[in-house]
Amino acid sequence: xxxxxxxxxxxxxxxxxxxxxxxxxxxxxxxxxxxxxxxxxxxxxxxxxxxxxxxxxxxxxxxxxxxxxxxxxxxxxxxxxxxxxxxxxxxxxxxxxxxxxxxxxxxxxxxxxxxxxxxxxxxxxxxxxxxxxxxxxxxxxxxxxxxxxxxxxxxxxxxxxxxxxxxxx
Numbered sequence: 001x002x003x004x005x006x007x008x009x010x011x012x013x014x015x016x017x018x019x020x021x022x023x024x025x026x027x028x029x030x031x032x033x034x035x036x037x038x039x040x041x042x043x044x045x046x047x048x049x050x051x052x053x054x055x056x057x058x059x060x061x062x063x064x065x066x067x068x069x070x071x072x073x074x075x076x077x078x079x080x081x082x083x084x085x086x087x088x089x090x091x092x093x094x095x096x097x098x099x100x101x102x103x104x105x106x107x108x109x110x111x112x113x114x115x116x117x118x119x120x121x122x123x124x125x126x127x128x129x130x131x132x133x134x135x136x137x138x139x140x141x142x143x144x145x146x147x148x149x150x151x152x153x154x155x156x157x158x159x160x161x162x163x164x165x166x167x168x169x
Contacts, residue, residue: 008115058120065116072108076101092167103144110137 004136067147079101083089124131159167 049116061116061120065112071109072104072112076104080105090142092155093152093168096148096155099148102144103141103148106144107141109133110141121146 080098083094083098110133114126114130117126126134155167158165
């Protein structure tokens, strides 16, 4: 959660409280985001947006995001296909890697297409369902990746510490 200060700077609640305690003359623009004055709106509208003023930069970012999306989806689908198709690849470590690939597919599907569009349009135009689903899917993907990496580390720990015990199945 952040607080928007008059010059467009975002601060966390704790940092804002510290500023308030040190200096009581800080002018807050808008704590809720809805009650800004017309002068402030004109000030923010007059600020130059780098992306909208340079269409070449926009094209470069679109090309980068499209390549990230394409390579991310294709590479991770290929990893899943190879592991599921070959019986010799059905090991615990490979299933963990497949789980990471599925998490990356989820992230590529819900983060990569919407991030540049939201950044360039400066507003959310994809509806309320996606407004709630995109951050949720991004969070789930990050948690899946973190827990899968932790599971890989635990598996590696047991393989190294107890080398003669049978592996996980």
